[in-house]
Amino acid sequence: MRYGFIGLGNLGGHLAASLRKSGFEVVVHDRDPATADRLLALGATWADSAGALAADCDAVLTCLPSPTVSEAVLGQILETAKPGTTWIEMSTLGRDEILRLADMAAAKGVSTMELPVTGGVHLAAQGRITMLAGGDKALVDRHMPALEAMGEQIFYMGPLGSAAVIKVITNMLAFIHLVADGEALMLAKRGGLDLAQSWKAIKASSGNSFVHETEGQLILNGSYDVGFNMDLALKDLGFAMTFGRDFAVPLELAGRTHEIFLKGKQAYGGGAQSTQIVKLLEDAVGTDLRADGFPARLE
Structure with missing residues (x-):
């Protein structure tokens, strides 16, 4: 073929x-x-x-x-x-x-x-x-x-139509996890913990996620280079919110995540990397999440 x-x-x-x-x-x-x-x-x-x-x-x-x-x-x-x-x-x-x-x-x-x-x-x-x-x-x-x-x-x-629904669900979860991972890493940083060791501990814990294992590394490197931008994230979160209305499911976490990504676009532009959503928190508290030994891009 x-x-x-x-x-x-x-x-x-x-x-x-x-x-x-x-x-x-x-x-x-x-x-x-x-x-x-x-x-x-x-x-x-x-x-x-x-x-x-x-x-x-x-x-x-x-x-x-x-x-x-x-x-x-x-x-x-x-x-x-x-x-x-x-x-x-x-x-x-x-x-x-x-x-x-x-x-x-x-x-x-x-x-x-x-x-x-x-x-x-x-x-x-x-x-x-x-x-x-x-x-x-x-x-x-x-x-x-x-x-x-x-x-x-x-x-x-x-x-x-079935794959469209599950794809939006998986992306919705990824963006929720991304915001949550930024908050978790910031708690570790502000609590005086070693960030590289904290990343490893979370990875081996019940709090682990695919996003933590992958995009968490790009945050700690500081490149944020995931190859996916804010506009695309907002498109997918918009689909999720539509499904929530269509299927009568209140999406409180997804709704709050959508609001945070709107702030991220306002701050950094729609072409900014979606992982830069964590930079909102870094800028808000004046603390960068950086650790040695993490890649600029995932291979």
């Missing part, structure tokens, strides 16, 4: 590279042609537009920053995609968005599968990211070899 990949940013570039390294024929496109250089070096083919890519592929994967961009790119894909093409949407969308866009695709004979991923850019680079699949089970099974090339754990969540 010939796969097209649109969106070669922090995440998409690694995922497309994993496909190509596993021997799949891959055609790539991004609004910034420079992002494709390493893919072309691996033997991928460049397409000058999303439409040109779709005309040449059996399946098109998109990894894009917002529902608005996803809809615009899908429109270009549908102009040229052959009936029977699969659109695999890896962007984080709301349930209503993916269902609406899937209806648009179906009207042109294109099947839709949702495949948001979770775990961080560093795991995508290793081909070990977690993939959350939604849609027709037979369609998911048809593309399973490609999924296994990009990710380590693949969860089939159910009908189309």
